[in-house]
Each structure stands twice: as structure tokens, then as C-alpha cells.
Amino acid sequence: MKRRTFIKLSAISAAGIVLPLQLEAQVADVPLLRPRTLITPNEEFYILQIDDPEVINAANWQLAITGLVEKPGTSFRLEDIKAMESIETMRTLKCIGDPIGTEQMGNAEWKGARLRDLLQKVGVKDEAKVVVFRCADGYHTAIPLEDAMHENTLLAYEMNGEPLPTDHGFPVRLLNPGHYGTKNPKWIVNIQLAEKHESYWEKRGWDPIANVKLATVIGTPSAEEEIIAGSTYFVSGAAFDAGHHGGIKKVEVSVDYGETWEETEIWAKDTPLAWVLWKWKWQVPKKKGPVEVYARATTNSGVTQDEFGIQVKPVDILGYHTVDAKIVDP
Ligand SMILES: Nc1nc2c(c(=O)[nH]1)N[C@H]1C(S)=C(S)[C@@H](COP(=O)(O)O)O[C@H]1N2
Ligand SMILES: [Mo]
Numbered sequence: 001m002k003r004r005t006f007i008k009l010s011a012i013s014a015a016g017i018v019l020p021l022q023l024e025a026q027v028a029d030v031p032l033l034r035p036r037t038l039i040t041p042n043e044e045f046y047i048l049q050i051d052d053p054e055v056i057n058a059a060n061w062q063l064a065i066t067g068l069v070e071k072p073g074t075s076f077r078l079e080d081i082k083a084m085e086s087i088e089t090m091r092t093l094k095c096i097g098d099p100i101g102t103e104q105m106g107n108a109e110w111k112g113a114r115l116r117d118l119l120q121k122v123g124v125k126d127e128a129k130v131v132v133f134r135c136a137d138g139y140h141t142a143i144p145l146e147d148a149m150h151e152n153t154l155l156a157y158e159m160n161g162e163p164l165p166t167d168h169g170f171p172v173r174l175l176n177p178g179h180y181g182t183k184n185p186k187w188i189v190n191i192q193l194a195e196k197h198e199s200y201w202e203k204r205g206w207d208p209i210a211n212v213k214l215a216t217v218i219g220t221p222s223a224e225e226e227i228i229a230g231s232t233y234f235v236s237g238a239a240f241d242a243g244h245h246g247g248i249k250k251v252e253v254s255v256d257y258g259e260t261w262e263e264t265e266i267w268a269k270d271t272p273l274a275w276v277l278w279k280w281k282w283q284v285p286k287k288k289g290p291v292e293v294y295a296r297a298t299t300n301s302g303v304t305q306d307e308f309g310i311q312v313k314p315v316d317i318l319g320y321h322t323v324d325a326k327i328v329d330p
Pocket of ligand 2: 050094095096097180181182
């Protein structure tokens, strides 16, 4: 085959497999946006845990389901879980410790089995109220049985088309929609049905429910960034409501201390369980000096972020993210 033809053909077959049009639309055409891609590459995905990552050999790993179950002693190997009906889905993870900021949030395409399919195989007793996850690193956390039985609650074993990386919980981690990272345990070794449980972070004062709060984060500019006077600049970032308010409807930016707001372009999105990425083309004033950039989101349910800071009522919304930057001479 001639090289030219080959190139053409591979473009076509790629079209069939990875939907390049859609993918292209979800990689920024303007440089320097942050985030720059709807899907965070595995190498760039934030990593957060209480200790070093656990390296688990799948050949020796079995997931036991214990406690208030009809068939105690049942366990699953990775192959068993992979043989079950699989779901592929895009999900954003966000850390409760960084509620407004941008650093501890990432979005990936995951593949896994429904947790409820495993629970149904072992049979859950009526007294069971929570599902406890114990992890190889000593981390443990519980979620209400109702959440565990939700069709979107998955035991994920692939991330962006690769086996779940060690840093992200190999061989399986929980994906618990609508909840902060604390409720998405990695390196799970045991699942226990119980009446109640006090989780690792709850013992240390963190929210036991851990519902993700509506937040809009500014990726560009970064703090103290120098923006050239008179230039064209892209303010950009992400917004996420984890589905609690019907998804993000619009994102606005203010560069005049909230006096006026400009609607941004949402240039990449998926379902409300994934972040939306936005950008706004700013004709930077010629005048030098400090500038504060604010961003706020409005949800499909009609809620708009309208205050500063973290302690905002109603409790499921966070205040604006603001970034202090500088307009400087070229
Ligand atoms: N086993 C285990 N799972 C864990 C944690 C942990 O310390 N140990 N940390 C949680 C927290 S606080 C977050 S934010 C997410 C981060 O997931 P990631 O490292 O894949 O981004 O993992 C969660 N799952
Ligand atoms: Mo976290």
C-alpha cells in the first residue's frame, strides 16, 4: 500500500473507532487553557491518599464480601468482576480537601461493573444499612446501602482504556457518583455489609456524607500570573455540580470585582457526572495594575453561585473561586 493511501485509510478507521470529531472538539484549539482536555490523561490525574500507594498482584487478590450477607465467604477474583456486565462512563473525581481549588480534580473515562450486581450475588440481609470498604493501605470508608445499590455506582477496573493504574487503586476502586474522593476508595480488599460504620476521615472530622458541592474553578490565569496589557487572553477553567443541580447551564466571568459578568463558552462537556470546561476571550485593557478574576456557574436547576468563600448557604454550593493576577507592560 502506498503511504498516502495508508494515511487516508487510517484516518477513516480511526473515525470509526474513536470518534475523532468529538474528541477534537474536546481538546482545546487555543493553547494554554487549563484544563486543556475534557479527559485528564492518567499521568496528569491528581493522586491523593493517606499513605504510599499499594502494589497489588491481581493473581493473589480476591475481593471478599462479608458481614450481613446471605452467603458469607463469597469472594470475587478480578476475572469474575470483568466477566460481569460492564459499564463505560466518564466521571470527574474531586477531593473534599480542595473544595474550591483546581488542583485536586480530574476527569476520566472508566470501565467497571455495577457494585449492586456483586451485592445481589451474595444477598444483602435486611439489617444492613451501610456498605464498608476496606482497603489495602488501611483506609476504610462506608456509604449508605441505597447509594451502593445505585445503578451508577461502579467498581472500576479500567481508567482511560488502561488497567486501573496502581496510583488510582488497582485492581478495583469504587466510583460513587455525586461524592467527593473520600467516598471513592482505592485498592479495595474487603466489602462488608454492616449496620453502621465510622470511616477513616469521619473520625478526623470530615463530612460523612461528602456530597460534591457546586463549584467553578479558574485554571487560567493562575495566581500572580502576568497578563500582557492590550493582549487577547483566554480565561478558562472547569465547573462541576456532580449532578446535584441537574448539571451546569452556564459559566460567567467577572474582571471588575463582580460588577459585570461575561458569559463564557462551554467548549467541552459530557453528562453532569463530568466537569464542563469553559473559556472566555478577554480583550485585556491597556492599563496596567492588579486584577481579580472571578468565575461563577448557574445550574440547570436555576441555582447561581453568589458569594465568596466556602461557608455559603445553602450548604451544597461553594463561593466563587477568585484569582489575583496582574496586567503588565508587554
Ligand atoms: N484506599 C484509599 N482510597 C482512597 C484514599 C486513600 O487514602 N486510600 N483517598 C481518597 C481521597 S481523599 C481521594 S480525593 C481519592 C483520590 O483518588 P485518585 O488518587 O485516584 O485521584 O481517593 C480516595 N480513595
Ligand atoms: Mo480527597
